[in-house]
Amino acid sequence: MKTVSLTAAPTDVSPSSGKKSFRPLFLNTNTPWSAFICGSQGSGKSHTLGCMLEGCLSNNSKIGKLPHPLAGMVFHYNKSAGAPCEAAGVHSGEIQTTVLCSPTNLAAMRGLYQAQPGASAHLTVEPLYLESSHLNIERMWRLMAFSDAEKDPPLYMQTVRKILRSMAERINAGRGEFDYNEFSRLIDEEDFDNKQKAPLRLRLDILESFMAPKPKTKKTGGPKKGQSVPQPQKAPTVVTKNILAGKPGALIVIDLTDPFLDTDTACLLFEICLSEFLDKTDCGKVVALDEAHNYMSANAPGADIFTEKLLNTAREQRHKGARIIVATQEPTISPKLLDLCSMTFVHRFTSPAWFTTIKAHIGGASIAAIGSEGQSKMFEEIMGLKLGESLLFSPTAAIGVEGDEIETMKVGRVKFKTRPRISHDAGASVLASNAP
The missing domain is CATH 3.40.50.300 (P-loop containing nucleotide triphosphate hydrolases)
Known part of the structure; x- marks a missing residue:
């Protein structure tokens, strides 16, 4: 050996x-x-x-x-x-x-x-911060507490399920990958009443507490009088290390x-x-x-x-x-x-x-x-x-x-x-x- x-x-x-x-x-x-x-x-x-x-x-x-x-x-x-x-x-x-x-x-x-x-x-x-790349439709389905045995899920869960299915259809058609920011935007566009919004928000808050924070961009003022308008700069590439990738002896x-x-x-x-x-x-x-x-x-x-x-x-x-x-x-x-x-x-x-x-x-x-x-x-x-x-x-x-x-x-x-x-x-x- x-x-x-x-x-x-x-x-x-x-x-x-x-x-x-x-x-x-x-x-x-x-x-x-x-x-x-x-x-x-x-x-x-x-x-x-x-x-x-x-x-x-x-x-x-x-x-x-x-x-x-x-x-x-x-x-x-x-x-x-x-x-x-x-x-x-x-x-x-x-x-x-x-x-x-x-x-x-x-x-x-x-x-x-x-x-x-x-x-x-x-x-x-x-x-422990998760990147959007760590998630997919199947994992989101589970994290949102869906169960295949659940016959009558709450109304807000039915709406979330509809959103995930529409995203899955787009992904299966080869149009991009799962994007949590897009998922969050689609959720915000829905008109939930207060009784539905409270339990949904609780579930999302737990999940979002584990999502990597977005990189902050430095805001600058406009050009002063007499100055030329600055050319737009290329956005810096944000390099994130995969904290879940193991190393030998660690x-x-x-x-x-x-x-x-x-x-x-x-x-x-x-x-x-x-x-x-x-x-x-x-x-x-x-x-x-x-x-x-x-x-x-x-x-x-x-x-x-x-x-x-x-x-x-x-x-x-x-x-x-x-x-x-x-x-x-x-x-x-x-x-x-x-x-x-x-x-x-x-x-x-x-x-x-x-x-x-x-x-x-x-x-x-x-x-x-x-x-x-x-x-x-x-x-x-x-x-x-x-x-x-x-x-x-x-x-x-x-x-x-x-x-x-x-x-x-x-x-x-x-x-x-x-x-x-x-x-x-x-x-x-x-x-x-x-x-x-």
């Missing part, structure tokens, strides 16, 4: 000696893969996510070799604005990290992230924690950011969902759209050069994602409902593989895992060599403890003994 990183070491006891032997567990970051990390709060799942991101982004020789670092994007949303995205702690490992947040919550988020150790050197916090964190932003809208914006990142990033990519249970709600339109995008990315990961990591407390958030992942890390939990999902969607935990008695022992093993320990299920993982053949894990599992991080652990538990 040309590109590997030290992720952990198995904690199983050697049968011959009765002692624990150090057999390092490496992550092959050269080839695309997908991983699912689950476990109760404080079990070590965010620490495992941080170590995997370090292995994908850092060429620090202490953890492996990485001649071609990946570009990373992490998604985070929390209804409570008191804690930063834990994955952003990789900045202290000399990984350039850019946090993009809601423009209306910029000051609070800057204060939160800049309080992190070493933040000034490798961490920047910027507003991490973009999309943190949409905002008291005025609902999870549905956050997931729709996540889908736009992910699409742009995959399309505009030239090098290998790693995409991670931090604390996914906070926004990947079941039967929520925005979450369903974002989940479908992730599923398509996982199915086409070899063609897109993408690695996907989903970290969540609850394995029940998306069984379809669990089905597609090539690696599953199970940290400590005690919920029988969660274990039911594990049994149904992981081959190595199924009754066909280990029987009902084996499942009972496995659940007991999961409940007894220590901090940082987890069970790894990965059918294609190489665990040894027999002659000329590589031995893979198949329906087996490995118990291991994740290595220490080389960067600051922003999610360390606050105990009475270490509180300030």
Whole structure:
């Protein structure tokens, strides 16, 4: 393997000696893969996510070799604005990290992230501004809260739908692309009454808070007496950088924690950011969902759209050069994602409902593989895992060599403890003994 990183070491006891032997567990970051990390709060799942991101982004020789670092994007949303995205702690490992947040919550988020150790050197916090080029008819349809199952939308929504359809017809005829300014102008030309205008304006205000501000032009007075009329100058070309395009060895964190932003809208914006990142990033990519249970709600339109995008990315990961990591407390958030992942890390939990999902969607935990008695022992093993320990299920993982053949894990599992991080652990538990 040309590109590997030290992720952990198995904690199983050697049968011959009765002692624990150090057999390092490496992550092959050269080839695309997908991983699912689950476990109760404080079990070590965010620490495992941080170590995997370090292995994908850092060429620090202490953890492996990485001649071609990946570009990373992490998604985070929390209804409570008191804690930063834990994955952003990789900045202290000399990984350039850019946090993009809601423009209306910029000051609070800057204060939160800049309080992190070493933040000034490798961490920047910027507003997430979308360009008109980031939008299209389909995305606008979703952002305006349209649902295919909605039979009787409000009257103002019917008008917006008519406008979007007329714009779609023009675009399909080859006459230009989607222009948000034109869409806004067409909306303003409609004669909505006050009852219709208020909810529509609320929706548009949220969307427009994420739109890049128009460049200001300097106004000049007319010519003075005796002066010739100045010739009109050519408008300056405004160069905008695509903030959603990744760079090798750098991490973009999309943190949409905002008291005025609902999870549905956050997931729709996540889908736009992910699409742009995959399309505009030239090098290998790693995409991670931090604390996914906070926004990947079941039967929520925005979450369903974002989940479908992730599923398509996982199915086409070899063609897109993408690695996907989903970290969540609850394995029940998306069984379809669990089905597609090539690696599953199970940290400590005690919920029988969660274990039911594990049994149904992981081959190595199924009754066909280990029987009902084996499942009972496995659940007991999961409940007894220590901090940082987890069970790894990965059918294609190489665990040894027999002659000329590589031995893979198949329906087996490995118990291991994740290595220490080389960067600051922003999610360390606050105990009475270490509180300030």
